[in-house]
Amino acid sequence: MRNLKKIGRVILTFLLMFVVAALIGILFMKHVLLNAKDLNQQLADSPYYTQIEESLSAKFKSLSLETSIPEEVFAEAAMDQYALRQLTRTNNEQALNYLVAPDSTYGAAADRSMFEEPVMAYVENYAADHNQPFDKDLQAQTAAVIDEATALFGSHTILLNLDNVIAYPQFQNFRKILQTVLAYFYLVPLAFFLIAGALVGLNWKLPHRSLIWIGSSFVSGSAFVIIPASVALSLKIPQRITVSADYINTALRALAMHYTVVLLVSGALVFFLGVACLVGYSLISKAKRAVYRQNRTYAAEMEQY
Incomplete structure (x- = not known):
């Protein structure tokens, strides 16, 4: 039974990793990439x-x-x-x-x-x-x-x-695929909460242990966003976009840089949230071990009397 729970945790963590990456992507697409207000603001801030x-x-x-x-x-x-x-x-x-x-x-x-x-x-x-x-x-x-x-x-x-x-x-x-994805985008956050809830359920005796599984998913899922965005910025790919008209060049470069930075920041926030979960697990575990040692010491002292 214990082995089945361990396998279940590993599978759910693996699935949650992809859900985290999908969640970053769909939120970016819905609120940034397809946001006319954001696009027009970036154009206004450029030449x-x-x-x-x-x-x-x-x-x-x-x-x-x-x-x-x-x-x-x-x-x-x-x-x-x-x-x-x-x-x-x-x-x-x-x-x-x-x-x-x-x-x-x-x-x-x-x-x-x-x-x-x-x-x-x-x-x-x-x-x-x-x-x-x-x-x-x-x-x-x-x-x-x-x-x-x-x-x-x-x-x-x-x-x-x-x-x-x-x-x-x-x-x-x-266009139809894009509209379908946007119409059912809520399934991604729903899947996230269901899988995270299942991980908590598998650790119901020691619920703080779910933090290490969820945190690992955050860290690994954010890597799908952080790594390509970091590579794009390090290689200056947004600045290399070239088309015939200068004003189109300016627009595409400004938007590409903006979108890359937004993805990098989003991935970094999720990464640090994952690290916070892992640190939280470590601190809670350390506190519980300290309480356990203190209780054992107290019990041993009481036996002496």
Whole structure:
């Protein structure tokens, strides 16, 4: 019977180790990775928006050379920092909401109206000054320029562009799996409490002994998070992410660094909690041994009388 209990403790501790790692992962995913507020805060704390403005300025300069419409016409319409940041935040929230909410739809927003009035006004005035009719052909050309400016602006406010993958069945399958995991995430903490409770039950005569089994699970489970996060930071993997656009580079590097640090801190907290359990077991055991020795000494003294 004693051997069966020992085997049961070992098996439960082994299972609890994986549950601890899964618990860290699912809490991270639910409250950090898929948290639009956290994502937008990290972007705001980085040079992301400054680099977006620089990139947009360069794109509008090229568009100006192509269309002979001054760069200032586009820049003054688009360089409102509040509008730029608000649209970026909205697009990020919509993308993450589409991933986690089964009934949500996706469509990145782009405000065409900000370009319509200034561009139309400039072209009309230009045509009037040069005795050119503002006819349907010129109106169509102007509308095409407005569409291009809107597309440039919109592309710079989309970090998570799902348009390229939304039609693929593999992406939709991934989305369904993600939503299922989030819908039943409570099963992971439930499993943790059930297994931990079972370990306490197997040590019901000396419940403090369950601390060594639970603490060992915390320490070993946290290693699944601490080791890869530490390796990523030591090798500077987040800073090595490279894509074509500087502002996308900045965003991905900032987010990768943030997520790696969060995982490392989460793993470290669980690790120290496990160490605290082991230290607690040691202290309680030492105290119990001291009381036991004291009682034996007292009993031996009483026998002498």
